[in-house]
Amino acid sequence: MKALLLRDLRLAFRAGGGFGLALAFFLIVVVLVPFSVGPQSDLLGQIAAGVLWLGALLACLLSLDRVLALDWEDGTLDVLATSPLPLEAALSVKALAHWLTTGLPLVLAAPILGVLLNLPSPAFGPLTLSLLLGTPALSVIGTFGAALTVGLKRGGLLLSMLVLPLYVPSLIFGAEAARRGAEGVATDTPLLFLAGITAGVVALMPFASAAALRINLR
Amino acid sequence: MPDLGKYADTVLSAYAVTIALMLGIVVLSLIKGRRVRAQLQSVEERTKHGD
Amino acid sequence: MSIWEYANPVKFLRVSERVTPWFAWGAGLCLIVGLVWGFFFTPDDFRQGSTVKIIYIHVPSAFLAINAWIMMLVASLIWLVRRHHVSALAAKAAAPVGLVMTLIALFTGAIWGQPMWGTWWVWDPRLTSFLILFLFYIGYMALWAAIEDPDTAADLTSVLCMVGSVFALLSRYAVLFWNQGLHQGASLSLDEEKNVADVFYQPLLFSIAGFVLLFLALVLYRTGTEIRLRRTRALIAREVQHA
Numbered sequence: 001m002k003a004l005l006l007r008d009l010r011l012a013f014r015a016g017g018g019f020g021l022a023l024a025f026f027l028i029v030v031v032l033v034p035f036s037v038g039p040q041s042d043l044l045g046q047i048a049a050g051v052l053w054l055g056a057l058l059a060c061l062l063s064l065d066r067v068l069a070l071d072w073e074d075g076t077l078d079v080l081a082t083s084p085l086p087l088e089a090a091l092s093v094k095a096l097a098h099w100l101t102t103g104l105p106l107v108l109a110a111p112i113l114g115v116l117l118n119l120p121s122p123a124f125g126p127l128t129l130s131l132l133l134g135t136p137a138l139s140v141i142g143t144f145g146a147a148l149t150v151g152l153k154r155g156g157l158l159l160s161m162l163v164l165p166l167y168v169p170s171l172i173f174g175a176e177a178a179r180r181g182a183e184g185v186a187t188d189t190p191l192l193f194l195a196g197i198t199a200g201v202v203a204l205m206p207f208a209s210a211a212a213l214r215i216n217l218r
Numbered sequence: 219m220p221d222l223g224k225y226a227d228t229v230l231s232a233y234a235v236t237i238a239l240m241l242g243i244v245v246l247s248l249i250k251g252r253r254v255r256a257q258l259q260s261v262e263e264r265t266k267h268g269d
Numbered sequence: 270m271s272i273w274e275y276a277n278p279v280k281f282l283r284v285s286e287r288v289t290p291w292f293a294w295g296a297g298l299c300l301i302v303g304l305v306w307g308f309f310f311t312p313d314d315f316r317q318g319s320t321v322k323i324i325y326i327h328v329p330s331a332f333l334a335i336n337a338w339i340m341m342l343v344a345s346l347i348w349l350v351r352r353h354h355v356s357a358l359a360a361k362a363a364a365p366v367g368l369v370m371t372l373i374a375l376f377t378g379a380i381w382g383q384p385m386w387g388t389w390w391v392w393d394p395r396l397t398s399f400l401i402l403f404l405f406y407i408g409y410m411a412l413w414a415a416i417e418d419p420d421t422a423a424d425l426t427s428v429l430c431m432v433g434s435v436f437a438l439l440s441r442y443a444v445l446f447w448n449q450g451l452h453q454g455a456s457l458s459l460d461e462e463k464n465v466a467d468v469f470y471q472p473l474l475f476s477i478a479g480f481v482l483l484f485l486a487l488v489l490y491r492t493g494t495e496i497r498l499r500r501t502r503a504l505i506a507r508e509v510q511h512a
Contacts, residue, residue, distance in 0.1 A: 144432065148412065148428070148429060149412075149415070151416075152415055152416070155415075158411055158412065158415050161404075161407070161408050161411060162408045162411075162429065164404075165404040165405055165408060165436065165440075166432070166433075166436045168401060168440045168443065168444075169436065169439040169440050169443040172440075172443040172444065172446065172447045173443060173446070176447060189446075190446075193443070193446070197439065205432075208428055208431070208432050211428055212425060215421055215424040215425055215428070216421065216425070218421070221319075222322075223313070223318055223319055224318070225318045225319045225320045225384055226319070228319075228320050228323075228380055228381070228383065228384055229319050229320055229322050229323060231380055232323045232326060232327075232376070232377045232380040232381060233304075233308070233322075233323075233326060235373070235376045235377065235380070236326040236330070236373050236376075236377060239369050239372055239373050239376075240369070240373070240483070242369070243366060243369040243487065244483075244487065246365075247365075247487055247490055247491050247494070248490075250491075250494055251490060251493070251494040254494050254497045254498045255494075255497060257497075257498075257501050258497045258498075258501045258504075261501050261505060261508075262504065264508070265504055265507070265508060
């Protein structure tokens with residue numbers, strides 16, 4: 001399992017591996033927001049938490065098809081499916097690699113971009129924490145979407161369409177936690193629900209992903 | 219027509235949308251059904267005679 | 270005589286050909302009774318005026334939007350476990366009908382809300398949940414359409430339906446948390462006080478029955494179409510092979 005993780009990380013960091021793409025997208029989206037809603041600081045401050053969550057979520061989507069597409073093309077997935085390592089574990093590792101190379105950098109970048117959007121200062125902590133708790137779920141859910149659409153040409157758009165509705169609960173609780181943080185109100189409840197969703201998803205979704213991948217590998 | 223009062227537009231447009239959508243799915247289902255039925259018939263004829 | 274006999278496509282087609290017209294006529298009858306009674310022969314509501322008449326189309330369509338998805342879930346499970354093609358095709362056939370029901374619920378909900386709430390759309394928990402359900406229907410149909418091999422498509426869409434159901438439930442509660450909402454309480458709850466008044470209730474029952482029968486008629490008919498389509502493709506494939 002560790003070997004698989006290291007391999008995937010190395011592939012992501014290589015040139016053309018897509019690392020940094022999600023970060024760049026996140027930055028671009030955040031920069032575009034004031035152009036679309038106007039530059040008033042107080043308005044930006046009000047929507048900053050939500051925009052950052054949304055931007056992180058969309059940036060996660062970008063690199064999802066890479067999670068499985070390359071391995072599908074060169075036959076690695078067939079090897080993985082027949083290896084002694086359970087497919088569920090292999091897919092969990094792939095999701096972890098995705099999170100380490102996409103989600104985690106977004107978590108670290110969010111506070112910096114928060115400054116651009118005039119995020120109120122009490123929100124920084126809750127926002128970062130909510131992203132830290134929520135982005136792993138995004139990677140795992142995204143891996144499920146990738147497993148469903150892995151054989152398809154132009155699967156990327158369908159992947160986004162299938163995965164975005166599944167992101168709604170995490171988005172609701174994550175953004176709510178950040179918003180409550182901004183107001184200085186207690187953030188325990190949404191954070192707890194968010195953590196619960198992530199825990200459930202991380203534990204159970206790999207089974208669905210493996211089932212979908214096995215179907216596609218037939 | 220009962221006196222719908224000031225909400226006439228509201229109520230009528232709701233019913234209009236509903237009826238339109240319902241008719242739409244019914245008509246589309248029937249069209250597809252007929253088309254597929256005809257296709258199956260022609261393929262079945264062909265394979266029966268071809269064998 | 271077990272229900273599994275109808276898993277045989279030929280038998281299903283034979284039975285559904287006979288039964289569907291009854292459902293269709295029954296639907297027409299109930300809908301006419303329910304809607305005409307409700308539209309012409311019920312009073313206006315004290316607070317909502319004549320817009321209460323929208324209840325006869327909004328409540329049944331919302332009820333079916335949800336139950337159509339549940340039916341698809343059950344059919345998907347039956348397919349995954351027992352591999353009856355009729356079941357998989359029934360789920361595929363039901364999706365567009367469920368989608369239309371969701372659309373009707375959304376449109377009538379928004380139109381009904383406009384004079385009450387002052388805007389064409391509010392992010393009320395019920396409406397928002399239906400909007401999310403709409404997205405799930407679209408995704409399900411898109412996945413069916415995107416995959417060539419029918420058995421693979423049936424399998425993948427079944428998995429999606431199951432996962433989607435879990436997330437739809439999750440979203441329902443998340444959305445409630447997110448916005449406490451303006452929607453009135455459940456019209457059909459068992460709590461007497463919250464119940465819609467009797468004078469509205471009876472035509473509503475007819476209308477719901479009509480919508481249910483229409484759903485059944487459409488799904489039976491469409492499943493028949495899917496079975497024929499599958500057979501056509503199989504015959505064409507065999508033709509190509511022999512050639």
